[in-house]
Amino acid sequence: MPRTVRDVVFVDGVRTPFGKAGPKGIYHETRADDLVVKAIRELLRRNPGLDPKKIDEVAIAATTQIGDQGLTLGRTAGILAGLPQSVPGYSIDRMCAGALTAVTTTAGSIAFGAYDAVIAGGVEHMGRHPMGEGVDPNPRFVSEKLVDESALFMGMTAENLHDRYPTITKQRADEYAVRSQEKAAKAYADGKIQQDLVPISVRRTNAEAGETGWGLVTADEPMRPGTTLENLAGLKTPFRVHGRVTAGNAAGLNDGATASIIASEDFARENNLPVKMRLVSYAFAGVEPEVMGYGPIPATEKALAKAGLSIEDINLFEINEAFAVQVLAFLEHYGIADDDARVNQYGGAIAYGHPLASSGVRLMTQLARQFEEQPNVRYGLTTMCVGFGMGATVIWENPHFDGGDK
């Protein structure tokens, strides 16, 4: 049977506001599965053209797949969201790139013709599931020196990346972090972010954390608008004495969920669904686990090569800010200025937070909004580093492209 590879598009994406993990965080008493369920429901409400019966898959990522993030979340979230029982689902894990991988994996299946439309997203409730919960690393990692002992501690890998790029100083990292907060604050002021947020009702019974009873979360909790270099200068470097990585120039520990609709372009057009981005290529790459922040560079190399593009063709970047140093290493590698206007226009995870497996779709949702605003841009990319030494990159084409200069 002859097959034709089909174009795959990003139809729409939403997310919950992100929260700070921990007993005082907004989502401390909210289940992880409820977060992703509410994101899925909002996505369906926003896209009434998508008949839920026609959804072929629900792929939901989580890093720690136990408790309320376990039980084959894609399936259970689908049922909880009220999708027909005929719609299947599964869980997916590539740590920080979970939601991104949910998108690419289902996109591959759409291109192949197995699916027409899917829900892809992710969730991480780092308050309920702290990083490393229940892990049991094989002792051979250490005994055979397969990885450096720092590989499992993301902050240490970020310090290692500073070592690899001696010119990326703490000062540069802090400056980057301040800009991220500034850009995020501006994006909020301009209403760029709120339009893709799902309001979440949250209960609080612990009076020490604030007013008790039910509340409604409509904005990201981690943001620190007005952060200055002076604020950041004095922060501790918990991963290394006299180190460079601080809570201020890295993403925090966060709770949140994202969801997107991915479809074949034909299906989207036939069903009058929006086409916000067209998938061009994607790639994953492995690096030494102890410098996992380097991952986006080889991943991007591969993705560009597969697309037949060069870095000059990319005019919008959404880079996950797990650590400022990891973004700066990427920019340094490609000779892009630290404050290049094409990079993270709305700010990034340093401001919004990074609930591990959910973040990939946040990057896409923001890139989609930037495509809409900037029809002169043809290509953009979303990229992120991944624990245990990986990088992930997806290159997107702007369907609104007007033939302009970029």
Place this chain on the structure above:
Amino acid sequence: MSTTTAELLKGAAELFPDEVVTSAHVRHLDLPFGAGRFALITLDNGFDHTKPTTFGPASLANLNTAIDQVEAEAAAGEIVGVGITGKPFIFAVGADLKGVELLKKHEDALAIGKGGHEVFKRLAGIAVPTFAYYNGAAMGGGVEVGLHCTYRTVSKALPAFSLPEVFLGLVPGWGGCTILPNLIGAEKAVSVIIENSLNQNKQLKGRQVFDLGIADAIFEGADFLEQSLLWTASVLKGDITVERPEIDRGEAWDQAVAKGRFIADGKVHGAAPAAYRALDIIAAAKDGDLQKGYDAEDVALADLIMGGELRSGIYAFNLVQKRGKRPAGAPDKSLARPVTKVGVVGAGLMASQLALLFLRRLEVPVVLTDIDQERVDKGVGYVHAEIDKLLGKGRINQDKANRLKALVSGVLDKAEGFADADFIIEAVFEEIGVKQQVFAEVEAVAPAHAILATNTSSLSVTEMASKLKNPERVVGFHFFNPVAILPLLEIVRGEATDDASLATAFAVAKKLKKTAVLVKDAPAFVVNRILTRFMGEIQNVIDEGTPVEVAEKAVEPLGLPMSPLVLLELVGPAIGLHVSETLNRAFPDRFTVSPNLAAVVKAGKRGFYVYDSGKPELDPEVAALLEQGDVVLTEEQVRDRVLDAVAQEIGLMLDEGVVAEAQDVDLCLITGAGWPFHLGGITPYLDREGVSERVNGKRFLEAGVASVPA
């Protein structure tokens, strides 16, 4: 804020130190679409959903304080609206009945009514719109607090919504009787307040709450609060305008009230005041004067709280909810043996009904036996047909129907059928010799551990077991007809019955979802003995010369579900006669066998009445059979005689130790004979009417147990 309200509630709270106090948390949030700052009140008693949120005086005081805060914020322009919702799965389930039970004085009862009104109606006085979000179970005062708000939303997942006050013996007295008809019209209000309450406290689901117009919007459970708040933002911004249909304040209102009275008459026959008091308030609410309605509610509430019917109602409610679930005198449940296969001896109608019940509730193999293949086939056929009916109604799916059908079988050979059965129940002809023989046959083939249960209604379980090698495993398991509907199961302990067998019987009863009551092996056990004494006394006065209609009318003020002779018809005159003969043999001085009843049975009549005119009228053929004396009693005299007889019989039963306490008698009458809550079964009524004192020289229940505490 009103200081007097606070004082009122403080005084009431002192009367009720053990209240499970509900907090009213105030939390602020920013509404979507930039609609503004909003204050959301969460009602929460700090426990999970197994302990629903209620309102006692301290809880009302907390809500009052929360309203102080939001009222001030609204007046200062700091908030654009106020919402009220509940903890997960529960909105609020109304007044705390434990607090109501403690009230001793009319003025305290009045204070409770006024306290609720004073707090709730402040919601209507706040300077910004108020919104109730019925997220979960809402009953009584819970429903009412929402009725005082400007707008309401309801969750599609809400499982239970009701104004159950009339069911218990109260009126919805914190605004329900007054606001509801003014919101949705008298007809719908009567159906919620009167009809549902009197229809075994029927609950509404979220969809019905919306369809009735009680809620202005409905949202799915998954993101109910989020969607309610989005809707709130749209309403406040003017993007959504809530429109409610005009209600008919004309003749329809009066007709609705009249219909309510008709329903109440049909259920309680004027014997319980609550429904009528509620209807009076609904009738008066026609003019839309809310405060006048609230005042009438306060008075009705206080009167009813100080009345015996409500105290009996609460007592009865607690019996069913608590004692019915933890049977008095049942052995430790850890002694119970597993039941993985059930045998039924007999395949007649009763046996087939039992087979169906065991099958549906236990979902284990059930095997029927009888004396010939035709009867066996008929029994299995009945069960299959009933399964198909359930399938047809959508109560079970095809897979479940297949499963159940595969589990039921019929065999002629008891050895084949019962060799691996753990629980074998007989429902054969009511004759001791027959039953003894059946049990002997069963014992010969059944495993040594198997329970042998009998559905006898009047024979001695001890005697039935007496010829067996292992009499300790015989228990009485007495169901009430219709088996699928009446909850009562009298579990009879024979003289030899051991704890393990009894524990197994109680465990099975629980799985059958029956209300089990432990009963001593005494003639006709509890319900049949009392009903037979009751009916016997009616029959006696008729035989002696009182006209049938006078005898029947005499007990109408009790508000029983049906008149004595209609009940006799339901039971069947032949069975009634048989039980009276059994009891006559046991207690000849108190139980008579009516020659007139014997004549009616002999003539093959199925009852005393014909229904040609639609109403029961004495069958002329029966009238011709009756041979009456010349002692004609008044209704009052008949009633005294009947109640005296019942009080005497219950007194004797308690002396004999047939059941542990009077509470068990009442539980049996409520769940096995449908005797009403407002009588509390019967002993609270006998106490409050002075019958117990007159006959037995003492009350059945201490004052305060089912009456106003001294």
